Amino acid sequence: MSDLAATASSAYTQALSIIEGVEPRISAAIKAELADQRGSLKLIASENYASLATLLTMGNWLSDKYAEGTVGHRFYAGCRNVDTVEAIAAEHARELFGAEYAYVQPHSGIDANLVAYWSILAHRVESPALERLGAKNVNDLSEDDWETLRKSFAEQRVMGMSLDVGGHLTHGFRPNISGKMFHQRSYGTDPETQLIDYDKLLADAREFKPLILVAGYSAYPRRVNFAKMREIADAVGATLFVDMAHFAGLVAGKVFTGEEDPVPYADVVASTTHKSLRGPRGGIVLAKAEYAPSVDRGCPMVLGGPLSHIMAAKAVALAEARTESFQQYAQKVADNAKALADGLLRRGVRLVTGGTDNHIVLLDVRDFGLTGRQAESALLDSGVVTNRNSVPNDPNGAWYTTGVRIGTPALTSRGLGAAEFDRVAELITDVLKATTPVTASNGKPGKAKYEIAAGVAEATQKAADELLADFPLYPGLTV
Structure with missing residues (x-):
């Protein structure tokens, strides 16, 4: 055991013993979660493993401090150390991504997207109105002027990728607040190739004239040409907003460069700090x-x-992402995704777009006679953690779905390579072939119930255990 692993093991053991003295059920759940993650093939594309340094940084007395405002301009006293922390995190973000400005306060990806949307509204709608009316801020407006401005916020338009072809619910999905804030129109993909059709997107944007054009994805297994998205936005006078939550690690790791790097082209970019960024x-x-x-x-x-x-x-995770080792990791994420996709295709599995060139592989499981929910559940029973996902024109809707989304960031963090991911493809295929839907009690085909052939789940879990034995999660850490 290395000195670092020994120190971390001691730190976590002591921390859990303290938690156990207050609420043992919580301590037990934390230990169980580590055991579950160590013992499963974690293929959820939006999950990863943060470093021990990052995990340890979250448990400290900075959590006891209120610090509303910005660096040097807080609404609470005694924030000098928070100022230091926030400034360092923003510095790393700017340097890592080559951005002119970075804001590190959002609590989640959805929060980051909300900040982005309302910042664009403030810049494009509110600021010109205030200047026109000779007011410094909205509190200076008359009631009539305020009502006019408020209504103008609600009249703006956003255009983002449709949920069923890989967009995110915050890209204008009607049940989400983004779909309620704006007049919304979605763009899809080419029915044959399942790839973004930039010419059609331009034509649709010219017709709809959005204030905000959203680029980025949650389940699109291909790269995006952000230079073309910039051209489309400019053609209709839109602000280009990119949600790179899923692929931020590939941007940070210099896998996506040139026209595939959104930062030089977008007006505003939002991201999570977990997922492929590993924070x-x-x-x-x-x-x-x-x-x-x-x-x-x-x-x-x-x-x-x-x-x-x-x-x-x-700040700690962004500092880690600025290293050469992270760039090597990011390239392996993409290489492993291709190996996983190739392994599935060789075994006859249908993939949306026919493959991948990022970190996502999206399976269409209808050839197995399954819904996405049945496939997800059967794989989970077998020690393979995935999530069901819609496919283009999904016949089963957004709850049961026809697809399963998988990704390579987490298992790449454990050290798995192309050969191991080909083995993962084999295990996934074996489980799907061994799973059959169960007819519902009303006699109709069931969308949730299923059966796995005897012994397959147990054999797959055993094979997963054997595969993962050579790639321990947080080696040397015992709790």
Whole structure:
């Protein structure tokens, strides 16, 4: 055991013993979670493993501090150490991504997207109105002027990728607040290739004329040309907003460069800090300098007090992402995704877009006679953790789905390579072939119930255990 592993093991053992003395059920759940993650093939594309340094940074007395406001301009006294932490995190974010401005307060990816949306509204709608009316802020407006401005917020348009072709619910999905804030239209993909059709997107944008064009994805297994997205936004006078929550690690790791790097092209970029970036759960916003004053109003615009301990952990993770070893890791994430996709295709599994060139592989499981929910559950029973996901024109809707989304960031963090991911593809295929749907009590085909052939789940779990034995999670850590 290395000195670092021994120190970490001691730290976690002591911490859990303290927790156990207050609420033993919580301590037990934490230990059980580590055991579950160690013993399963974790393929959820939005999950990863943070470093021990990042995890340890989250548990400290910075969490006891209120720090609403921005660096050097807080609404609470005694925030000099929080100022230091936030400034360091923002510095790392700017340097890592080559951004003009970085804001590290958002608590999550959705919060980051809300900050982005309202910052754009403030910059594009509110600021011109205030200037026209000769007011410094909205409190200076008459009631009539305020009502006019308020209504103008509600009349703006957003255009984002449709949920069923890989977009996120915050890209204008009607049940989400983004779909309620704006007049919304979604863009899809080419029915044959399942790839973004930039010419059609331009035509649709010219017709709809959105204030905000959203690029980025949650379940699209291909790269995006952000230079083309910039051209489309400019053609209709839209602000280009990129949600790179899923692929931020591939941008940070220099896998996505040139026209595939959104930061030089977008006005505003939002991201999570976990997923492929391998940090704590949280969000960040990057922006052109002209948007900085609006983004800085994230609190009190849509956020409450920042989580100072999480900002500290973001700083640690962003520092880790600036290393050569992280770049090597990011390239392996992409290489492993291709190996996983190739392994599935060789075994006859249908993939959306026919493959991948990022970290996501999206299976269409209808050839197995299954819904996404049945496939997800059967795989979980077998020690393979995935999540069901819609496919283009999904016949089963967003709850049962026809797809299963998998990704390579987490298992790549454990050290698995191309050969191991080919073995993972084999295990997934074996489980899907051995699973059959169960007819519902009303005699109709069931969308949730299923059966796995005898012994397959147990054999797959055993094979997963054997595969993972050579790639321990947090080696040397005993709790």
